[in-house]
Amino acid sequence: MYNFSKIENKWRKYWADHDTFHTDVWDFSKPKFYVLDMFPYPSGVGLHAGHVEGYTATDIVSRMKRMQGYNVLHPMGYDSFGLPAEQYAVSTGNHPNGFTQKNIETFTNQLKSIGFDYDWSKTLQTSDPKFYKWTQWIFKQLYLDGYAKYVDMPVNWCEELGTVLSNDEVIDGKSERGGYPVVRRNMKQWVIDQAAFAEKLLAGLEEIDWPESTKEMQRNWIGKSVGAHVVFKVSGTDHEFTVFTTRPDTLFGATYCVMSPEHALVNEITTPEKKAEVEAYQKICATKSDLERTELNKEKTGVFIGAYAINPVNQQEIPIYISDYVLATYGTGAIMAVPAHDDRDYEFAKKFDIPIVQVLEEVTGIPHENEKRKNSIVAIVYDKKQDKYLTIQWGQNGGRLFVGGTRQTGESAVDCAIREIGEETGYTDIELVCEDFKINHHYYAYNKDVYFNIEATPLLFELKSDEKKEQQLDEDEKFAVEWVSRECIESEIKDELHAKAFSYVMNPNAMVGDGIHIHSEFLDGMNKEEAIHAMISWLEEHHYGNKQVNYRMREWIFARQRYWGEPVPVVYLEDGKIHVLDDDELPLVLPELEDYRGHGGKAPLENAKEWKNYSHNGMVGVRETSTMPGSAGSSWYFLRYIDPSNDNEFANYELLKHWMPVDLYIGGPEHAVGHLMYSRIWNHYLYDKGLSPVKEPFQKLVHQGMILGANGIKMGKRYPEYAIDPLDIVRDYGADTLRLYEMFMGPLEASKPWSQQGVEGAQKFLDRIYRLYESGKVQDGENKNLEKIYHQTVKKVTEDFETLNFNTAISQMMIFVNAVYKEDIFPKEYAEGFIKLLNPVAPHIAEEIWEMLGHTGTMAFEEWPTYDESKIVEDTREIAVQVNGKVRATIMISVDEDENMIKEKAMNAENVLRHIEGKEIVKVIVIKGKIVNIVVK
């Protein structure tokens, strides 16, 4: 009888008593394997089902690798600084550490009850002064090397939380925690210049085995864009300003400039008569929170400041506006606006009625030698009353088209369109709705035997009345004038130019794609890429600008007005200088407080009057009272696990060199840009300094999916009634069942709903295994019937564990057990091999069965089973025979069977004969070992 609780208690005790999973990090005799879980914040709620999923995955790999002869490092610790403990301290007046330690104890006991093979002698807590001494020390190095800076800058300020937040802690203008409004405010801040690492971070992504989606998110977060700086002079003044653009090729199309309302030059160049208006607008923007700014996204706002800029390429004077669609914090805080080729500028120009100048034409059709050039139009007429469009049906001579025609010398596109509509259809009472961007089209005219390259203007008219005049048609023009629906146009108008013209006028917006340049002097005829290079050269040559790279990534604000975090080890001296603490002053320990609240937006540490005042070696000053953000400790903890009790350095370099990088890192996708970016930054920094041996800390990263409630809804705060407490499952079904079930639910990375019946199924499987080993079928000897499936199982399970496809590995184990149930003899060799395969998933029952098989002690270091490929290869095989792609029969073939023999067999299979009878055999396709397909007519 499978008594899970007895077995599990027994083996948990055994592992603890024998220090089974202690890792000797100095043992370099075996290959190393460092497998890591993202360490949890020890919340009062304790372990949830999602933790168990990720931790079981690493546990399986860890246990398998150990059996495969690796020296495995699989540690666990706690990210123990954080808001809940602080809130507890605020409301009770007790030190947050007590609360934290209690939660950590609960967490540790829960983790142990699930049987994870962590080496608890290497655990760590980020809130432990022994640990944060080194967090402070690394910060100090960042400061000394100029990466950590104290600067005045706009920050995300949350009044309710009384602290500054980083960009990733702000969601839609609200705080990530609590959802309180966040406003922008200027403050002196400690920041880390992460953009300095941007290129290294981008390059590093190429070398690591991470989910592509996570890499992509990081790339977007870094937000590299290559472009140019362009200098504009302000007309009639000595002032000039620089803009950043990724599209210097469109400079000839710049029809205005925009500065952010905060731009330093605005107040100097605004004309006196515009002053009041400009200041009013600036005021509105300054008081807007981020939330309001995003809400106001839909409608562009702005003010003309009265000044003009001079476009360096053509000396044209263009107006300067201010608008909050230009951000002060990105680029230079000023832009050149090219409404024809930028969506935002287009929108703004439409609203403020600013000229739109096209300098790039989309190209359609295929170019040819000796083309004749001409200008033409595509005129679309819309009749609102019947919701139909005017088309011309040319039948064989071109299908359905809109009205088209060639512009005569001196004739405008609109005039040409009106003329052509009148001549071809007779309609005269029409009104122009829009004239869209020109298209550069190549085509061949069959009737004239000429290749054309035309510049075609799409126009949209609305029909006002049915008023008509006589059509004026040439002899050869035979067509029908038809009003058709939009659907009809979309399916019947095949001509590339006309279809494109229709989509242009139906959805008028900026032309942002590639094409060829026009009205751009030395750029004319070039495509986007060529023109960008040409323009940058021109700018550099004429000293009007240069190539420039910008990053969206901002400075990482590295201070919070909170108590429960690492104190920033810095003192402001009386002479105004900044003193970073000497090494022997570290750790700078958090003082006990009477009151853990911050008052009036000030940090709680302001309450520590004595602690705050600094006097040392003749220096007098006050300490920084803000603390580091939550992500500080987690940005390097993976290095500390390797040498967690070292008091002389954060970790011994020789050990780091042996153990880094982390071979497998598993954790939730919510850390894709936060923790995983910060860790890479710190590690890159330490690498540059020669303190970390590898550039990239996490060689392979996998995100576990979310475990949903049984109804498919996210568990957690909103629906506590659907929450599953994994400890209940351990109590009622056992830890092995919990582990097995969570691994069998589906792919590790997918979100999956919980199923109580599924848990019972998992337990049934373990029970079935247990009974099998009790049954007496396990005997010395052989059973040929099981040979193939045993070797298949070893192969499949080994490979699937390696690639983290646990669900299919377990499925294979079930298939194997089902097969053994049909046999009378279960050879001991297979019985032992199989239990080794089971061990990583369900270690307690595996250890117990291992003992039942006559062994003493743990199986944790037993050798992982091997398989013999030759035993897996089948000598005969069933393959399908298809007739015209449909399976009609299966035949047995031997591996080395001759192709003609296979054909012969296939053609004579009973059901195949029925399907090919009386038909002509076109061909027979034989794919060795896979399939036969007979094609008949």
Place this chain on the structure above:
RNA sequence: GCCUGAGUGGCGGAAUUGGUAGACGCACAGGACUUAAAAUCCUGCGAGAAUCAACCCUCGUGCCGGUUCAAGUCCGGCCUUAGGCACCA
């Protein structure tokens, strides 16, 4: 709007990367064991037409189209959904 994934029976999910769709599990149904139930073991289980029954036939991987001897898998266009980004010039 943009960038990533995903969409397969009643359900969770398989499918060697283009080669017998639905492995394995759950649920359900039938049978065996039992005085009986539970547990266990065995069998069946995508939909449909037809048949005493078996073979067999048609349809079927979100939708429409394409490539191919062959498409869940590749290509084009949509729809739905999850996550991320969102005036970044």
